[in-house]
Every structure is written in structure tokens, then in C-alpha cells.
Amino acid sequence: MSTAAAADAPSMRAVPPNRLIAFYRSSIGKKWIVALTGLVMVGFVVVHLIGNLQIFLPPAYINAYAAKLKSLGPVLWLFRISLFAAFVLHVINTIQLSRMNRVAKGERYVKEATVQATVASRTMFYSGLILLAFIIFHILHFTLGWIPTENIHVMDYAPEAGNAKDPLLHNVWKMLVGGFRNPFVSVFYLVSMGLLCMHLSHGVESTVQTLGLRTKPLARPARYLSWGLGWAVFLGNAAIVLAILFGFIK
Amino acid sequence: MNLTLKVWRQKDSKSPGRIETYAAKNIPESASFLEMLDIVNEDIMHAGGEPIMFESDCREGICGTCSMVINGYAHGGQRGTTVCQLHMRHFKDGDELTIEPWRAAAFPVVRDLVVNRSGLDRIIQSGGYVSVRTGSAVDGNALPVPKKNSDLAMDAAQCIGCGACVAACKNGSAMLFLSAKVGHLGLLPQGQPERHRRVLNMVRQHDQEGFGNCTNQYECEAVCPKEISSTFITRLNRDYAVASARELLGAV
Amino acid sequence: MSTPDFRNVSPLAAPPTRDAATANGALDGKTPQGPLAGAWDRYRAEVQLINPANKRKYQVIVVGSGLAGGAAAATLSELGYQVSCFCYQDSPRRAHSIAAQGGINAAKNYQNDGDSIFRLFYDTIKGGDFRSREANVYRLAQVSRDIIDQCVAQGVPFAREYGGQLANRSFGGAQVSRTFYARGQTGQQLLLGAYSALSKQIATGGVKMFSHCEMQDLIVIDGHAKGIVTRDLFTGEIQTHMAHAVVLATGGYGNVFYLSTNARGCNVTATWRAHRRGAFFANPCYTQIHPTCIPVGGDYQSKLTLMSESLRNDGRVWAPAKKGDKRAPQDIPESERDYYLERKYPSYGNLAPRDISSRAAKEACDDGRGVGDHGLGVYLDFADSIKRLGEPLIRERYGNLFDMYEKITGENAYQRPMRIFPAVHYTMGGLWVDYNLMSNLPGLHVIGEANFSDHGANRLGASALMQGLADGYFVLPYTIGVYLASEGGKKLPKADHPEAAAVREASTGRLQKMLAINGKRTPGEFHRELGLLMWDKCGMARNRDGLQHALQRIPQLREEFWQNLRVPGEAGNLNHALDHANRVSDYLEFAETMCFDALHREESCGGHFREEYQTEDGEAMRDDDNYAYVAAWEHKGADAQPYLHKEPLEFKEVHLAVRSYK
Incomplete structure (x- = not known):
């Protein structure tokens, strides 16, 4: 007879039946998924922006860049599928978290007040939803070409070094310029980029926090990084749209 | 007046x-x-x-x-x-x-203004302790603790368990409370043997109690009467991921 | 007499047991024979043990979840006993031990300054003005060292030096640095350590925790304590809990003064009800007045806030030398300040024990030299220390206390001296217990502040935490076995036992009676009136006339209470007014016994200062020939004078001496 085991609480021995699912279902596990998938998408947004900034160079640059990407073939599809998976996980988990959080808060205060939560942090769900709509529109628009703006899918780009046998390729430069000449489209893009700026300004800092990197000395730099990245993405993308809309690029 | x-x-x-x-x-x-x-x-x-x-x-x-x-x-x-x-x-x-x-x-x-906060007690019961039997301890000075760690642990240990962090959180999350205890014990050598199991258990209990998630707004930190820093939640996130990874590998 | 006869024990109760009384009528503390050093070890070597498998068959009730109760519940459960633990707070983590600031003593001699078990023992006996039991105090000093080890192992973040070793500070009444501390929140950290141990045992199922459950009465069957009746303060539900042994760890009775440093909920109910069921109440007149509290503001004030005594390490206490000097402190030149502690007690100076420092402050104020709006205050000045050590170091040591002071008074103590005044803080008296920490009622054990045993007539700073944890972790878990091994074979009575049912009935009836009076005065008003009376007549200084006046007035107030009380609401719901009324009704009875004790003790010792018994220069005058005993009072029913039992105090290792800190 021994009572030695009495010193250990049963929970100290308990291991959940499926450890991966336990992680996925836990509050912090979900945050990790949101943070990691968010990080993937932030990376994509930054690369995407850098690529698109070639619009300010002669048309051949961006067209060649697009052609290069297309030529990656299966690798491109791997990127697309990964990105899509990240996107889906991000959306599903944030929707689940939001719902859980609404339930967890229960009855709201008659008189609400906020001390230091930023507007961006409190509107993540809504900025996220509108961005979701934007992304669908964006894919329909430029990737699939289902939104018929000017010169949407014109195949008249001839690579410089190409010989006559090469087929003509997609003129991305014309598509962009054509697309953003439409003021309705441009305004929608601008508004969405503004929301993306907000979303990133909280999202990047949150990622640093969730990944456990926001230590005391890094708390402030994380916030600056977050705002900086948000604004950089906004200004870069907005510059493209505005430059075309106001005819600086034609 | x-x-x-x-x-x-x-x-x-x-x-x-x-x-x-x-x-x-x-x-x-x-x-x-x-x-x-x-x-x-x-x-x-x-x-x-x-x-x-x-x-x-x-x-x-x-x-x-x-x-x-x-x-x-x-x-x-x-x-x-x-x-x-x-x-x-x-x-x-x-x-x-x-x-x-x-x-x-x-x-x-x-x-009226009285609420039932026993959920916080149950979070502690799920692992907010060092399993040491009375009378089995070594001499207090046999376990040196760097002053810096000891001070930081004290910053976290000051939590009075009032629940203001939960009340102020837009999501009803108790992460600041939870992270304070995980941080306090995780920073000390005494807390190491159970460190991973502790954080896993406490987070699971937290979720089970119906507390919400942290969305990194830090309203908790702003109202905390002991001014416990949200960087303890940072530490918690890190600890939880490490513990989960170890659990996946069967090392906890 | 129209007071309802609730004071009477129910007719089924057996008469109080005389087990503890020896043939000549004196109480027997059951202390081990032989030299003090080694006595506890011999006791442990000889004490009867209970087989681990059998421990599981014993139910133990622990009332209170502070340092003593929490530690005892956790440790008893680790040993294998089935423990039920009760606290009136909504969580065991909130027990009032949490408010202790300064530190905990232990004879570790880590500072190599000559400390030892004997020195801690001697300091405690002397600090207690030679009114405590030697054997208990020696044991306390001995286990003090284990406490530190235990708490460190639990993860209590005690202050450390840069080398990683534990830091110490000095404290009132001692000339060595033996106090361990965790910033200004030592009590909190120690309590959270005990709470974590308790939480672990709750998780194992070894402890059943009943939060927001207040003990209403003790069930005594065949002369043995066998259970309690409780009320769930959230739902109003009355419950009966039976056990082989009952442990009270319910703290002190300082709130009899209404204003004290105790928490609002601290009360005498558990110990008083046990007293009415036969347990003797020992030395109730020994109350400690803490010298460094924030002075009283107005009559709406609900509590007094203590500033840790550790402040006296670096602060200098002074009052203006001239009467009625209303200048701001910085305008009073050095030559017109009276650093009265340094002047009167040069060797201890600002670290003179609590009772002496408190009385000195009172003297200065009575002399018309008090500061602040009401003239009830003296200065605690840090200017010299800030100059010597720099503000950052002072901030590191006492930052939270300075912040607290500023929150309450709106004054910045880094720039101007604090105003302080004594306030009721701790009560050395409590239920009488023997060396086993068992009261005269078999089965009823009393630990921590709730018992009387270790501090004599005055407690030294940083010793309450030590005693609570010593009792809870290291003493009671052994000594309770003595009772259980001898009486353990007896069957546990069921909750529907006629005596248990009668006690339950009485508890319910009492609450219903209070609700039905529907008079004009609130429980708070009665409490405040009683508190003022007690502070005035049985406070820092007492005299015969005042005590006799109080003894006349208290029964009147009690009678008025039962006729003119107003408690709105019902018993079957959360009802703070009812909780308060219930506690006040016990204070109204307890206060009388306290005054009897103060009146009968015709000497001045420690926390009991009788104005008639003082030296020419105003120091306390003890009377060892006639009063070197523990006064243990037996309840004799409604409005009857309690009966005095004496436990003579024998001093084998220390010599009775005039306590001098000069």
C-alpha cells in the first residue's frame, strides 16, 4: 500500500488521444495557425507588390516577370495551392476564433470603454471579411479575366529575345493599365488596400506576439514593423493604382 | 460631492x-x-x-x-x-x-455585481503549481536563482487573480491570468520538471472553462491592478508551442 | 432579559470536557518532558503513527484556507487523509494572510550574523513579554527553517541577491537579519504557495474545497468535535459536514474594533461558536496594535491600511518637539524634531517592537504633538535613507508601499514624510490549545492566528507567517495523528445525528430571527458603535473604569441588536447584510469576554497595557508573581460571566526579565 501517487494530480499524467487535433482545437493552437498562415500571406503580399512595382518600368519588365512566373509550371501550382491552403486555414480559423470569442464574452457592457486596443485590432474580423471579398474579386478580375475591363487578356507581348516561332504572350502591362483606368475598380482597390493596411498593422504585430517573439525590448519594434509594413503595402499598391488612374502611366 | x-x-x-x-x-x-x-x-x-x-x-x-x-x-x-x-x-x-x-x-x-470566478481556480488546479510534497524540499539556498529571473518571476507572481483582465478583454479571455502563473513557475528552476505538462494542461483548462482567445489588444494589461505585462502572454504562446511540439513527439 | 437565548448550547450538547484539566484544576499543555532542544524530535520519534492505508478512512475538516488552513489541508491530504476545506472567500487564494507585507522569519543564519534556533526562540519569548509557552515557541523556531525550504521548492519568488542566494532583511524586535521577503508582498506569495499546494490536492481529489462557505457552528457529539454546519454565502444553503476531526484556521478577531487592518470579512464566528460549544478562549485581551498604519480619515472609513513594518528599517519616526506645531514637515528644522524611538530606545531605535512603538506614538499624540488634520499621526521619514541609498534603491525595496500610500492619501512619500498611526492588526489571543494544537474539546484543533499559543502577549514582526505555516505544514499534520490514533476507531456519526440536526436547526433559526427583527439600525451601525467602544475602552491602553463601563455597555448594545436590527432580503440567497449581522452578533458576545480578560489581568504586558500598571517613565509593568499564566475562559451560558481556567507558564530555558529595548 502506498500513497505516493497522491502527490500527483491525474491531469499531470493525462495525454489527449490525438495530440495534433488537441493542438489544432486549442485557443493558442488556432492562433499559431492564424499567425503562420498570415505570415505566408504577408510574404506573398510583399513579393506581389515588389513584382507589380515593375509597372513603373518599361512594359517589357513586368511582362517578362509574368512570363517567367507562368513558365514555372508545376512549381507555380505548388505555390498557388500552398497559398490557397494558407488562405483557407486563415479564414476558417479566424472565423472560428471570432465566434468562440463572441460566445466567451457573453453579455456586453451597457457602457463600453476601450483603453488601448487599436481600431485596427478591433476591426480585424470586418477588414478580413472585406479583404476576402476583394481577393475573390481580384482573382476573378486579373487572374481569370472574368471582369471585362479594358485589354483584360491581350496576348500581344513578344519577348525581346524570342524568335518568330514563339507564341505571343499575355500583356500584363496592358491589363493593369486597362484595369485601373476604370475609376470604380480603382476606388475598390484603393479602399481594399486601406483595409489591408489596417489588417497588416495589427496582424504583423500579432504574429510576432503569437510566435512568442514579442519580448519586452521587442514590443515597440514589433509595433513599428507592423505599421511600417502595413503602410508600405498600402502606399506601394496605391501608387500603382493612382499612377494609372491619373494617367501617369499609359 | x-x-x-x-x-x-x-x-x-x-x-x-x-x-x-x-x-x-x-x-x-x-x-x-x-x-x-x-x-x-x-x-x-x-x-x-x-x-x-x-x-x-x-x-x-x-x-x-x-x-x-x-x-x-x-x-x-x-x-x-x-x-x-x-x-x-x-x-x-x-x-x-x-x-x-x-x-x-x-x-x-x-x-448584482458579484460574479462566480471559480474558473480561475480550476485553471490553477489543472497545473498552476510545483508538485512538491511537504517536508521533501532541499535547503532554500541549494537552489540558486538568478536575481533577474527571480525578479521577473515575481512580476508575474504578483497576479491577484481578480479577473479584471477577463472583464476588460473584448473576448473574455483569461490569457493574462494564465500566462502570469505559467510565466512565474516557468522562470524558476523549481518549475522546470512540470513546465511543459503545466502549460498544456492549463491552456486546455482555460479553453474548457469557456474563456475566449487573446486577439492581442492588450486591454488586460491596461487594467491589470498589478500591471502584469502582456509579454507574459508572448512567453505563454512560445511555451505552449514548444510543449505541444514535444507532446507530439512524445517527449512530455 | 429579552435577548433570544441563542447563547445557550443546545440541550443535547454534552457538558464541556475536562480532559485537559488536571486534578488541581490547572490546564495541562501536554508539553514533552526534558530539555527543549530535541523535544520536538523526541515527540516525533515517539508519536503514534497511522498506517497510510488507514489514513484514507479519516475525514478531516479544515475551516479557513489561509497560511495555516491552506497548508494544513494540503499537507493532510498529501498524507492521505480525506480533507474538506472551507473558506468564506470566493477562492481560497483570497484568505487574509495575503495581506501580510513584510516577511517571514527563519533561523537560517544565512547572513552569518549569529542567528540560531535558540536566538529566534528567545527573541519570540521575550517579544511576547514572557506570556507564551516555551515548548511551542521552541518548536516554532525549529521548524521555521523547513518553512523556507518548503516555500522555495513551491516556487515562492523570495528576494534574491545577485549570486542567486536568498536575501534577508531585519525586522522589529530582532538584532539579526532573519526575515525572508518577496518585495512587499510576502504574505501573498506564501499564501499563493500554500494555495498552489492546496490546488494540487484539490486536483487529486484529496481535498474537497468549499469556497464561499462560512462555518456557522460546531457539532459536538459525546464531548468530541465531529462536524460543522456551514452556510454557502452564494446560495444561502445550510449544510452539515461530519468528520473525525475539525481544524479551525479562521484567523483573529481584530475586527471586533470595527476599524482594523483585517479584511472586511475576517470574523470571530468560527472560534466563538466553538467556544460556546465548550472550547476555552485564551488570552483574548492580547491584541496587537501595529505602529505603522495610515491614519484614520473620516467616520465613513471602512478599514485601516497597514504599511509594512519593514519601512522602519529605512524610515525614521519623529514627531514635532513642540506641542501643536502645525508647520509642514519640511519646515520643521532638525533641532525641533523629536526622533522619540531613537531617543528612548537607543539600541533598537526605530526597530523597537510593535507594542512599544505603538504606545510611543500614542504618547506623542496624547501630548498634543500629533500631526495631520486630526492630530492622530506621527511622521515616518525617508529623507535620510534616500540621501544615503538613493531613491532607486528605496523604490526597489518599498515601491509598492509608497505607491499604496500615495493612492490612499494623495501624498508622495518620496518627497514628504509619511504620516502613520497605530492600528489594530493582529490578535495574539485565541482558542486554547495544547502542544498538539488541540483545544480542550477533543477532536477540535486550532492553528494559526486562531489559536493563542506562540506569541504570548505580543507578536514580533514577520512571525505570524512563520507560525501559520509552521502549524499548517509541519506541526498539525503530525500532532493530529495523536487524536485520530486514539479516537480513530470510533465510528463517524452521520449528518442526521440528533445533535447535528439540532445544531443545524439552531443555525437556521438564528438567521431567520435576524431577518425577522426588521428594526432600524443596520449591522454596520452596530459594528461601528461596538468598535468605537472597544477601541476607546479596550484598545491601546486600558483601565479598570473604562473596562467596567464597556462591560455595562456591551450587553445593552447586544440587547438593542436583537431588538432593533435591520437586515433586508432573505436567507436563501447571497445576502451580505445578513452575513455581516451574523458576524456582528458574535462580536457582541465576544467583546464582553475580551473585556473580562482585560479587566482580570491586573498587569501590563505586551499588547495589553493597563494604565494602572506602568513604571514612572510609562513603561509596561508586568506582574510575574500573579499573572504568569494563560487565562483560558470557559463559556457559561447567556449573560453569565465566563469561568477562568489557568495554565501556569513555566520558564525553564529563559529567565523572566523586564523586557528592555533601551
Whole structure:
């Protein structure tokens, strides 16, 4: 007879039946998924922006860049599928978290007040939803070409070094310029980029926090990084749209 | 000074509640907020009513019993202050104050401003300790602890378990509370043997109690009477991921 | 007499047991024979043990979850006993031990300054003005060292030096640095350590925790304590709990003064009800007045806030030398300040024990030299220390205390001296217990502040935490076995036992009676009136006339209480007014016994200062020939004078001496 085991609480021995699912279902596990998938998408947004900034160079640059990407073939599809998976996980988990959080808060205060939560942090769900709509529109628009703006899918780009046998390729430069000449489209893009700026300004800092990197000395730099990245993405993308809309690029 | 109070009244957990208005008359500026409520309650009782039920005990900011939201601010909005240490000199004559209980699904209202916070106890029971049997300890100085770690652990250990972090969180999350205990024990050598199991258990219990998630708004940190830093949540996130990875690999 | 006869024990109760009384009528503390050093070890070597498998068959009730109760519940459960633990707070983590600031003593001699078990023992006996039991105090000093080890192992973040070793500070009444501390929140950290141990045992199922449950009465069957009746303060539900042994760890009775440094909820109910069921109440007149509290503001004030005594390490206490000097402190030149502690007690100076420092402050104020609006205050000045050590170091040591002071008074103590005044803080008296920490009622054990045993007539700073944890972790878990091994074979009575049912009935009836009076005065008003009376007549200084006046007035107040009380609401719900009334009703009875004790003890010792018994220069005058005993009072029913039992105090290792800190 021994009572030695009495010193250990049963929970100290308990291991959940499926450890991966336990992680996925836990509050912090979900945050990790949101943070990691968010990080993937932030990376994509930054690369995407850098690529698109070639619009300010002669048309051949961006067209060649697009052609290069297309030529990656299966690798491109791997990127697309990964990105899509990240996107889906991000959306599903944030929707689940939001719902859980609404339930967890229960009855709201008659008189609400906020001390230091930023507007961006409190509107993540809504900025996220509108961005979701934007992304669908964006894919329909430029990737699939289902939104018929000017010169949407014109195949008249001839690579410089190409010989006559090469087929003509997609003129991305014309598509962009054509697309953003439409003021309705441009305004929608601008508004969405503004929301993306907000979303990133909280999202990047949150990622640093969730990944456990926001230590005391890094708390402030994380916030600056977050705002900086948000604004950089906004200004870069907005510059493209505005430059075309106001005819600086034609 | 004279004030108008709009106070949440609720007979018990099952009855619906509502805001009722009371006049607080001739309140001395040097009174604490709870002493102001004591005065109002004496008036209510003399007028034949039932006093406003609110919890308090030590009235010196350490026991963590007092709990109310004033004009939307948990503990009233003075930095690093529990409501029992909040003094009326911070208010103006004629102010209208809305006083509500902590709001979170995991904190059901018991009566008026009193809520049930036993969920926090259960989080601690799930692993917020070092399993050491009485009498089995080595000499205190046999276990040197770097002063820096000891001080940081103390920063976290100061948590009074009042639940203001949960009340202020837009998501009803208890992550600051949880991270303070995980941080305190995780920073000390004594806490290492159970470090991974502890964080896994405590996070799971936290979720099971119906507390929400942290969305990194740090309202908790702003109202915490002990000013516990949200960087303890950072540490918790890190610890949890490491522990989960180890659990996946069967190393916990 | 129209007071309802609730004071009477129910007719089924057996008469109080005389087990503890020896043939000549004196109480027997059952202390081990032989030299003090080694006595506890011999006791442990000889004490009867209970087989681990059998421990599981014993139910133990622990009332209170502070340092003593929490530690005892956790440790008893680790040993295998089935423990039920009760606290009136909504969580065991909120017990009032949490408010202790300064530190905990232990004879570790880590500072190599000559400390030892004997020195801690001697300091405690002397600090207690030679009114405590030698054997208990020696044991306390001995286990003090284990406490530190235990707490460190639990993860209590004690202050450390840069080398990683534990830091110490000095404290009132001692000339060595033996106090361990965790910033200004030592009590909190120690309590959270005990709470974590308790939480672990709750998780194992070894402890059943009943939060927000207040003990209403003790169930005594065949002369043995066998259970308690409780009320769930959230739901109003009355419950009966039976056990083989009952442990009270319910703290002190300082709130009899209404204003004290105790928490609002601290009460005498558990110990008083046990007293009415036959347990003797020992030395109730020994109350400690803490010298460094924030002065009283106005009559609405609900509590007094203590500033840790550790402040006296670096602060200098002074009052203006001239009467009625209303200048701001910085305008009073050095030559017109009276650093009265340094002047009167040059060797201990600002670290003179609590009772002496408190009385000196009172003297200065009575002399018209008090500061602040009401003239009830003296200065505690840090200017010299800030100059010597720098503000950052002072901030590191006492930052939270300075912040607290500023929150309450709106004054910055880094720039101007604090105003302080004594306030009721701790009560050395409590239920009488023997060396096993068992009261005269078999089965009823009393630990921590609730018992009387270790501090004599005055407690030294940083010793309450030590005693609570010593009792809870290291003493009671052994000594309770003595009772259980001898009485353990007896069956546990069921909750429907007629005596248990009668006690339950009485508890319910009492609450209903209070609700039905529907008079004009609130429980708070009665409490405040009683408190003022007690502070005035049985406070820092007492005299015969005042005590006799109080003894006349208290029964009147009690009678008025039962006729003119107003408690709105009902018993079947959360009802703070009812909780308060219930506690006040016990204070109204207890206060009388306290005054009897103060009146009968015709000497001045420690926390009991009788104005008639003082030396020419105002120092306390003990009377060892006639009063070197523990006064243990037996309840004799409604409005009857309690009966005095004496336990003579024998001093084998220390010599009775005039306590001098000059």
C-alpha cells in the first residue's frame, strides 16, 4: 500500500488521444495557425507588390516577370495551392476564433470603454471579411479575366529575345493599365488596400506576439514593423493604382 | 460631492438584470470608491431597500476580491489600482457613473455585481503549481536563482487573480491570468520538471472553462491592478508551442 | 432579559470536557518532558503513527484556507487523509494572510550574523513579554527553517541577491537579519504557495474545497468535535459536514474594533461558536496594535491600511518637539524634531517592537504633538535613507508601499514624510490549545492566528507567517495523528445525528430571527458603535473604569441588536447584510469576554497595557508573581460571566526579565 501517487494530480499524467487535433482545437493552437498562415500571406503580399512595382518600368519588365512566373509550371501550382491552403486555414480559423470569442464574452457592457486596443485590432474580423471579398474579386478580375475591363487578356507581348516561332504572350502591362483606368475598380482597390493596411498593422504585430517573439525590448519594434509594413503595402499598391488612374502611366 | 450611480441589479444568476439609478449624496473626496458604495448602501437599507451586493475583502488592493466595471473600465480606469484603492478624489461632483459586474461567459453573475470566478481556480488546479510534497524540499539556498529571473518571476507572481483582465478583454479571455502563473513557475528552476505538462494542461483548462482567445489588444494589461505585462502572454504562446511540439513527439 | 437565548448550547450538547484539566484544576499543555532542544524530535520519534492505508478512512475538516488552513489541508491530504476545506472567500487564494507585507522569519543564519534556533526562540519569548509557552515557541523556531525550504521548492519568488542566494532583511524586535521577503508582498506569495499546494490536492481529489462557505457552528457529539454546519454565502444553503476531526484556521478577531487592518470579512464566528460549544478562549485581551498604519480619515472609513513594518528599517519616526506645531514637515528644522524611538530606545531605535512603538506614538499624540488634520499621526521619514541609498534603491525595496500610500492619501512619500498611526492588526489571543494544537474539546484543533499559543502577549514582526505555516505544514499534520490514533476507531456519526440536526436547526433559526427583527439600525451601525467602544475602552491602553463601563455597555448594545436590527432580503440567497449581522452578533458576545480578560489581568504586558500598571517613565509593568499564566475562559451560558481556567507558564530555558529595548 502506498500513497505516493497522491502527490500527483491525474491531469499531470493525462495525454489527449490525438495530440495534433488537441493542438489544432486549442485557443493558442488556432492562433499559431492564424499567425503562420498570415505570415505566408504577408510574404506573398510583399513579393506581389515588389513584382507589380515593375509597372513603373518599361512594359517589357513586368511582362517578362509574368512570363517567367507562368513558365514555372508545376512549381507555380505548388505555390498557388500552398497559398490557397494558407488562405483557407486563415479564414476558417479566424472565423472560428471570432465566434468562440463572441460566445466567451457573453453579455456586453451597457457602457463600453476601450483603453488601448487599436481600431485596427478591433476591426480585424470586418477588414478580413472585406479583404476576402476583394481577393475573390481580384482573382476573378486579373487572374481569370472574368471582369471585362479594358485589354483584360491581350496576348500581344513578344519577348525581346524570342524568335518568330514563339507564341505571343499575355500583356500584363496592358491589363493593369486597362484595369485601373476604370475609376470604380480603382476606388475598390484603393479602399481594399486601406483595409489591408489596417489588417497588416495589427496582424504583423500579432504574429510576432503569437510566435512568442514579442519580448519586452521587442514590443515597440514589433509595433513599428507592423505599421511600417502595413503602410508600405498600402502606399506601394496605391501608387500603382493612382499612377494609372491619373494617367501617369499609359 | 454628489453623484448619480447607474448600477446593474440582478437578483440571482437566473433572473434578468437591469440598470437602476441611485443618488450618492455627500460623499467625502477622501473616501474610497467602495466606501462610497457603503454609504449608498446604508442609505438604501434605511430607505427599506436591499443593498447593492458587491464583493470586497482586504480593501488594500491585494486579495483580488473586489470587482466592478465603472463607466466601462474594469477597476475604474486608474492605472495599477483595484477598485478598493480607487479614491473619490479622482471623480468630479455631479459625475454619472455606470457600475456593472465583470462580464464574461465564464463568470456568471451570482447577484448584482458579484460574479462566480471559480474558473480561475480550476485553471490553477489543472497545473498552476510545483508538485512538491511537504517536508521533501532541499535547503532554500541549494537552489540558486538568478536575481533577474527571480525578479521577473515575481512580476508575474504578483497576479491577484481578480479577473479584471477577463472583464476588460473584448473576448473574455483569461490569457493574462494564465500566462502570469505559467510565466512565474516557468522562470524558476523549481518549475522546470512540470513546465511543459503545466502549460498544456492549463491552456486546455482555460479553453474548457469557456474563456475566449487573446486577439492581442492588450486591454488586460491596461487594467491589470498589478500591471502584469502582456509579454507574459508572448512567453505563454512560445511555451505552449514548444510543449505541444514535444507532446507530439512524445517527449512530455 | 429579552435577548433570544441563542447563547445557550443546545440541550443535547454534552457538558464541556475536562480532559485537559488536571486534578488541581490547572490546564495541562501536554508539553514533552526534558530539555527543549530535541523535544520536538523526541515527540516525533515517539508519536503514534497511522498506517497510510488507514489514513484514507479519516475525514478531516479544515475551516479557513489561509497560511495555516491552506497548508494544513494540503499537507493532510498529501498524507492521505480525506480533507474538506472551507473558506468564506470566493477562492481560497483570497484568505487574509495575503495581506501580510513584510516577511517571514527563519533561523537560517544565512547572513552569518549569529542567528540560531535558540536566538529566534528567545527573541519570540521575550517579544511576547514572557506570556507564551516555551515548548511551542521552541518548536516554532525549529521548524521555521523547513518553512523556507518548503516555500522555495513551491516556487515562492523570495528576494534574491545577485549570486542567486536568498536575501534577508531585519525586522522589529530582532538584532539579526532573519526575515525572508518577496518585495512587499510576502504574505501573498506564501499564501499563493500554500494555495498552489492546496490546488494540487484539490486536483487529486484529496481535498474537497468549499469556497464561499462560512462555518456557522460546531457539532459536538459525546464531548468530541465531529462536524460543522456551514452556510454557502452564494446560495444561502445550510449544510452539515461530519468528520473525525475539525481544524479551525479562521484567523483573529481584530475586527471586533470595527476599524482594523483585517479584511472586511475576517470574523470571530468560527472560534466563538466553538467556544460556546465548550472550547476555552485564551488570552483574548492580547491584541496587537501595529505602529505603522495610515491614519484614520473620516467616520465613513471602512478599514485601516497597514504599511509594512519593514519601512522602519529605512524610515525614521519623529514627531514635532513642540506641542501643536502645525508647520509642514519640511519646515520643521532638525533641532525641533523629536526622533522619540531613537531617543528612548537607543539600541533598537526605530526597530523597537510593535507594542512599544505603538504606545510611543500614542504618547506623542496624547501630548498634543500629533500631526495631520486630526492630530492622530506621527511622521515616518525617508529623507535620510534616500540621501544615503538613493531613491532607486528605496523604490526597489518599498515601491509598492509608497505607491499604496500615495493612492490612499494623495501624498508622495518620496518627497514628504509619511504620516502613520497605530492600528489594530493582529490578535495574539485565541482558542486554547495544547502542544498538539488541540483545544480542550477533543477532536477540535486550532492553528494559526486562531489559536493563542506562540506569541504570548505580543507578536514580533514577520512571525505570524512563520507560525501559520509552521502549524499548517509541519506541526498539525503530525500532532493530529495523536487524536485520530486514539479516537480513530470510533465510528463517524452521520449528518442526521440528533445533535447535528439540532445544531443545524439552531443555525437556521438564528438567521431567520435576524431577518425577522426588521428594526432600524443596520449591522454596520452596530459594528461601528461596538468598535468605537472597544477601541476607546479596550484598545491601546486600558483601565479598570473604562473596562467596567464597556462591560455595562456591551450587553445593552447586544440587547438593542436583537431588538432593533435591520437586515433586508432573505436567507436563501447571497445576502451580505445578513452575513455581516451574523458576524456582528458574535462580536457582541465576544467583546464582553475580551473585556473580562482585560479587566482580570491586573498587569501590563505586551499588547495589553493597563494604565494602572506602568513604571514612572510609562513603561509596561508586568506582574510575574500573579499573572504568569494563560487565562483560558470557559463559556457559561447567556449573560453569565465566563469561568477562568489557568495554565501556569513555566520558564525553564529563559529567565523572566523586564523586557528592555533601551
